[in-house]
Amino acid sequence: MALRTLSLRIHLRTLLLTALLTLALPLLVDAQQACLFPESDDGHPILVNVTEGALVGSIVVESTFEPADAELLIASINSGNLAQEEYRERFELQTTAKGQFVIRTRKPLSLPPYPSIVEETFLYINLLCNGQQYSVITVRVQSVNDHAPWFYGQIPYRIGVKESAPLGTTFETPILALDWDPAQQYGVTFAIESGNEDGTFELEAAKDIVHNPNALPIEFTGHWTTEQLPPVLRMKLVKPLDYDYGKRKYSLIISAT
Structure with missing residues (x-):
């Protein structure tokens, strides 16, 4: 009788551990991957306006993210009407230990010159946070008529x-x-x-x-x-x-x- 009781207790304990591991594992993974961007209200992207010709090193976006220790990178940058232009290398992202990040210009920001008719473009910046992509920033780049002939x-x-x-x-x-x-x-x-x-x-x-x-x-x-x-x-x-x-x-x- 004692042997059967011991066997039953071991079996129940094994089942309990298995159940706990099964529940805990997905929760742990979700907690590591989920990121929040408080300034992106209701999932709407943060919209910022920038004029072409912005100096290299200019701050384009300054915002926060959670969790503060998440790994945050720029995944891609796409333009709605200038698909042939490469904008990814024109920006850089820096984070701080307090869950803040800034995006700066690292190369001159400009629109195609005349005879182009594009006077503004929207850049959709996708961030990679803990392995997942988030579309939380839209940058509107506008032309300024500051070139003399x-x-x-x-x-x-x-x-x-x-x-x-x-x-x-x-x-x-x-x-x-x-x-x-x-x-x-x-x-x-x-x-x-x-x-x-x-x-x-x-x-x-x-x-x-x-x-x-x-x-x-x-x-x-x-x-x-x-x-x-x-x-x-x-x-x-x-x-x-x-x-x-x-x-x-x-x-x-x-x-x-």
């Missing part, structure tokens, strides 16, 4: 004008300026700032002739629409020339805005 070609530009040219004659010039900021259409305007005090010349953009996209500077790649191609800039003679008693050479200062 650049002149291209052989500078200073030179054109020849015959003294006998009648008033109203227009001459095609090699003047070319491009703005790097994304835009739907070409918007650079030109003005003669000095050297034309007597009003001999006027500038006008051709309405029917544009520059060949294959001949534009190699820095500008992508698909050009007709509206984005820079028009040929013309010089119009509005006062008669007199090479005998007047100027034989005009040095014009031209601006592009």
